[in-house]
Amino acid sequence: MAELTKIALDAMGGDNAPVEMVKGAVDAVSREKSIKVYVVGQEEVVRKELEKYTYDKDRIEIVGATEVIETAEPPVNAIRKKKDSSIVVGMKMVRSGEADAFVSAGSSGAILVGGQTIVGRIKGVERPPLAPLIPTEKGVSLLIDCGANVDARPSHLVQFAKMGSIYMEHVMGVKNPKVAIVNIGAEEEKGNALVKETFPLLKEAKGINFTGSIEAREIPHGQADVIVCEAFAGNIILKLFEGVGAVLISKVKEGMMSSLRSKIGALLVKPALKETLKGFDTSEYGGAPLLGLKGLVVKTHGSSKAREVSNSILQCLTFREQRINEKIQECIQADDSSDE
Amino acid sequence: MAELTKIALDAMGGDNAPVEMVKGAVDAVSREKSIKVYVVGQEEVVRKELEKYTYDKDRIEIVGATEVIETAEPPVNAIRKKKDSSIVVGMKMVRSGEADAFVSAGSSGAILVGGQTIVGRIKGVERPPLAPLIPTEKGVSLLIDCGANVDARPSHLVQFAKMGSIYMEHVMGVKNPKVAIVNIGAEEEKGNALVKETFPLLKEAKGINFTGSIEAREIPHGQADVIVCEAFAGNIILKLFEGVGAVLISKVKEGMMSSLRSKIGALLVKPALKETLKGFDTSEYGGAPLLGLKGLVVKTHGSSKAREVSNSILQCLTFREQRINEKIQECIQADDSSDE
Numbered sequence: 001m002a003e004l005t006k007i008a009l010d011a012m013g014g015d016n017a018p019v020e021m022v023k024g025a026v027d028a029v030s031r032e033k034s035i036k037v038y039v040v041g042q043e044e045v046v047r048k049e050l051e052k053y054t055y056d057k058d059r060i061e062i063v064g065a066t067e068v069i070e071t072a073e074p075p076v077n078a079i080r081k082k083k084d085s086s087i088v089v090g091m092k093m094v095r096s097g098e099a100d101a102f103v104s105a106g107s108s109g110a111i112l113v114g115g116q117t118i119v120g121r122i123k124g125v126e127r128p129p130l131a132p133l134i135p136t137e138k139g140v141s142l143l144i145d146c147g148a149n150v151d152a153r154p155s156h157l158v159q160f161a162k163m164g165s166i167y168m169e170h171v172m173g174v175k176n177p178k179v180a181i182v183n184i185g186a187e188e189e190k191g192n193a194l195v196k197e198t199f200p201l202l203k204e205a206k207g208i209n210f211t212g213s214i215e216a217r218e219i220p221h222g223q224a225d226v227i228v229c230e231a232f233a234g235n236i237i238l239k240l241f242e243g244v245g246a247v248l249i250s251k252v253k254e255g256m257m258s259s260l261r262s263k264i265g266a267l268l269v270k271p272a273l274k275e276t277l278k279g280f281d282t283s284e285y286g287g288a289p290l291l292g293l294k295g296l297v298v299k300t301h302g303s304s305k306a307r308e309v310s311n312s313i314l315q316c317l318t319f320r321e322q323r324i325n326e327k328i329q330e331c332i333q334a335d336d337s338s339d340e
Numbered sequence: 341m342a343e344l345t346k347i348a349l350d351a352m353g354g355d356n357a358p359v360e361m362v363k364g365a366v367d368a369v370s371r372e373k374s375i376k377v378y379v380v381g382q383e384e385v386v387r388k389e390l391e392k393y394t395y396d397k398d399r400i401e402i403v404g405a406t407e408v409i410e411t412a413e414p415p416v417n418a419i420r421k422k423k424d425s426s427i428v429v430g431m432k433m434v435r436s437g438e439a440d441a442f443v444s445a446g447s448s449g450a451i452l453v454g455g456q457t458i459v460g461r462i463k464g465v466e467r468p469p470l471a472p473l474i475p476t477e478k479g480v481s482l483l484i485d486c487g488a489n490v491d492a493r494p495s496h497l498v499q500f501a502k503m504g505s506i507y508m509e510h511v512m513g514v515k516n517p518k519v520a521i522v523n524i525g526a527e528e529e530k531g532n533a534l535v536k537e538t539f540p541l542l543k544e545a546k547g548i549n550f551t552g553s554i555e556a557r558e559i560p561h562g563q564a565d566v567i568v569c570e571a572f573a574g575n576i577i578l579k580l581f582e583g584v585g586a587v588l589i590s591k592v593k594e595g596m597m598s599s600l601r602s603k604i605g606a607l608l609v610k611p612a613l614k615e616t617l618k619g620f621d622t623s624e625y626g627g628a629p630l631l632g633l634k635g636l637v638v639k640t641h642g643s644s645k646a647r648e649v650s651n652s653i654l655q656c657l658t659f660r661e662q663r664i665n666e667k668i669q670e671c672i673q674a675d676d677s678s679d680e
Contacts, residue, residue, distance in 0.1 A: 072527075074529075136587070137587050137590070137591075150524070150531070150532040150533075151532050151533050182576065184490070184571070184572055184575040184576075187412075189414075191490070191572075192490040192491050192572045193490075193491050195572075215579050216575065216576040216577075216578075216579035216580040216583060217579035217580065217582050217583040218583065219580065219583060220580070220583040220584045220586070220587040220588075221583065221587060231524070232524055232531075232532045232535075232573070233572070233573065233576055235524040235556065236522065236524075236556040236573055236576055236577060236580075237556075237576060237580060238556075239555050239556035239557035240556040240557065240559065240560070240576075240577060240580050240581070240584070241580070241584055242557050243556060243557040243558065243559060243560040243561065244560045244580070244581055244584040244585060244588075245584060245588060246557075246560070247476070247477050247560040247561060247620075248560075248584075248585060248588050248589070248620065249588070250477070251477075251616050251617060251620060252592055252613060252616070252617070254616055255609070255612045255613040255614075255615065255616030255617065256609050256612065256613065258612045258615070258616065259612050261608050261611075261612070262608060262609045262611070262612035262613070264605075264608055265604075265605040265606065265607065265608025265609035265610075266605065266609055267605065268601050268602060268604055268605025268608070269595070269596050269602045269605035269606055269609055270605075271601075271602070272595045272596065272598045272599050272601070272602035273592065273595040273596065273602070274595075275595065275598070276591050276592070276594055276595030276598065277591060277592070277595065280587075280588065280591060
């Protein structure tokens with residue numbers, strides 16, 4: 001039997017912890033034989049949740065962590081002070097090799113800080129980007145960075161492009177993924193200072209398929225596989241995607257409920273519509289990896305339910321099987337030696 | 341009879357020029373008695389279009405301009421060299437007072453450059469922002485700036501907040517409009533360098549109802565009336581709004597057409613749905629004003645059809661009646677004298 005992929009799961013993070021986290025762990029081990037999940041959190045709380053289910057006892061294990069980091073806590077302080085929190089304990093397991101990956105729906109800030117300070121960066125990686133998949137007309141695109149690297153520098157964006165390409169090619173199976181930089185026009189001379197400086201560097205960068213600028217309007221149409229931007233822009237794109245989607249769907253529902261005639265129509269339309277819109281549901285694609293770390297850290301939505309947690313756990317399997325971190329390391333270090 | 345509001349319309353700009361521009365002009369004068377439209381463009385072309393309609397000949401006049409500025413032309417050069425283009429001629433009419441406003445669906449870059457160099461800024465205004473209305477769950481919000489002021493400074497954003505408040509209050513009739521700054525979290529300590537510097541200035545600014553940060557997710561829910569950001573972020577927000585909307589609506593249609601059952605349902609749902617989604621159609625709200633100029637310049641979508649052109653023309657009426665520019669001038673100059 002092949003070695004199990006070991007995932008530490010934060011049982012205490014997110015709006016639906018611990019109920020949906022534990023349920024997600026149980027779901028994941030039942031879907032996939034080659035993983036083991038360490039459920040990290042307050043022992044009694046986790047135990048009580050686990051008692052609700054039957055599961056392979058060899059492949060779910062509780063790891064005690066008495067403290068909980070809240071979403072509103074200043075992240076640097078939280079990571080430093082709460083040594084026995086589920087985030088710190090889970091990340092230490094990744095650093096020591098006890099776990100291959102850590103999955104959390106908890107505080108983004110704490111996960112980003114912990115990723116850098118506890119798990120640590122791969123040598124040569126300047127900033128670890130948070131890279132969620134966003135649904136498009138054609139499938140999914142990787143939006144990189146949506147993390148805490150606001151006011152990033154051009155060299156950071158070039159590394160994001162490279163790490164993102166590796167992820168899309170080897171985890172998502174997209175051949176020669178198209179890389180584009182978010183811009184306010186298609187022409188090279190357009191953009192803010194950061195984009196204007198980064199554009200020529202991306203054009204010259206080896207090993208990526210850079211296709212130029214992408215306007216925000218084109219992103220949902222799936223014109224690029226890897227969408228490069230600094231975190232402030234990335235955060236706007238990610239959140240607005242969710243916001244516009246939610247409002248439009250609610251408008252569609254409201255429209256359908258506005259007359260007797262439309263209500264009858266809605267009953268007939270509903271099943272087909274549900275199926276089509278599923279492709280636009282971000283929870284189907286698991287969480288966002290924090291790339292460039294010595295180990296894998298995955299951030300799932302704060303509002304994650306069991307299905308998304310389970311998908312995020314399974315995503316770690318491909319990441320490890322495809323040796324993504326080794327590939328990132330090779331790519332970044334090849335650059336370092338050719339640059340110097 | 342009260343004095344007519346005189347609007348110069350660029351007949352040559354936009355994807356649907358001159359056909360939809362001229363049609364929009366005819367529509368506007370038939371909807372509203374107190375306006376006169378100068379249709380600026382190549383005389384023969386415009387004349388031929390106008391011949392299709394019957395209209396009040398006293399209130400539509402052709403103004404000749406032999407040249408056309410293309411969308412792809414570098415704007416500074418275009419404005420400097422093409423002295424007899426519809427944009428330059430129309431803007432000169434505003435500067436000289438022959439027209440109160442200029443409406444164009446042409447090159448954004450050229451309109452922004454022309455606005456600053458030909459029409460000129462109101463004394464004290466550092467940068468004129470382009471401020472479109474975006475549809476929300478509750479109505480509309482003003483997104484300011486979506487123009488060319490990338491890499492703006494904090495003081496620019498404070499002026500945007502003030503000018504935007506005046507517009508929403510006096511043109512759109514929103515009492516004490518809520519002002520928010522686009523940010524990646526709700527807390528004051530979050531954000532990039534620009535937002536962190538601007539936040540305390542907005543808190544102290546007099547005459548605006550500043551409510552703090554707004555995350556992109558909340559924008560479509562209509563949580564603020566005036567949404568302040570620099571142009572790179574604003575452009576992303578505006579374009580993504582359109583992009584996500586277009587893709588989702590096409591997904592909804594696709595879902596409805598996917599089975600016989602759903603097709604029947606779609607027939608029943610369609611009229612109600614159309615009515616509801618109309619509120620989410622940006623063309624209903626006319627164009628985006630370029631605020632802070634000595635005269636009014638309105639940029640409508642490049643893809644504008646007659647209805648949007650007509651709405652953009654009528655919008656100029658309220659702008660003039662409400663003496664928006666005088667109000668902006670008073671507000672900015674009051675600041676100048678209190679600052680110094």
